[in-house]
Amino acid sequence: MHISPDHPLLLRIVDDLAGPGWSEQSIFLPAELTEALAEACRARAAAGELTPAAIGRGDRQLVQEGVRGDYTAWLEPGQCAPGDAWLALMESLRQTLNRELFLGLEELECHFALYPPGACYQRHLDRFRDDDSRTVTVVLYLNEAWQPDEGGELRLYLPNGRVHDVMPQGGSLACFMSADFPHEVLPATRERLSLTGWFRRRADSPL
């Protein structure tokens, strides 16, 4: 899927990141591609490829279900056609963000996430203490016909002390500056699927 780096949808995200620092696009992806990505996620779950997500990094990784109850699998180029279409779209977004905001984003790391009913991810920042390369977080939701009473919102903690809740409706996108917004995933009454990515800059040299 090719999308021009000047597409109004991408430019809206740029404007939001330059302003408040976060963006919610409730109609981001066509239904067919959203469904194909949901199917790819379910297929990987059925094949046993989703593993309990850990918190922390390297040899300090820890699985703590009460803190984070999702199951994840990395999406790499060449794994499936809808995944490649998504990565191509994210490449356009990366180029647009670099061109307009000089963010110096070099790569995207991306995983499918499945939250079983009742699972949550407690308040956190998408940055590791020892690695500040994650710069922009993007979350695409893959859930058909999500209902408001099903929970599962992404809760963003805004600098003004307020919160903003994003409903994980299929095809919608949440995007924010990784260092600036603590956030959490509230428990849902049904399975919750998403594709989460982080645009990274080169990690600072320790020298």
Ligand SMILES: O=C(O)CCC(=O)C(=O)O
């Ligand atoms: O699924 C979401 O809404 C956010 C997930 C998240 O915060 C994370 O994986 O770091």
Ligand SMILES: [Fe+2]
């Ligand atoms: Fe997060």
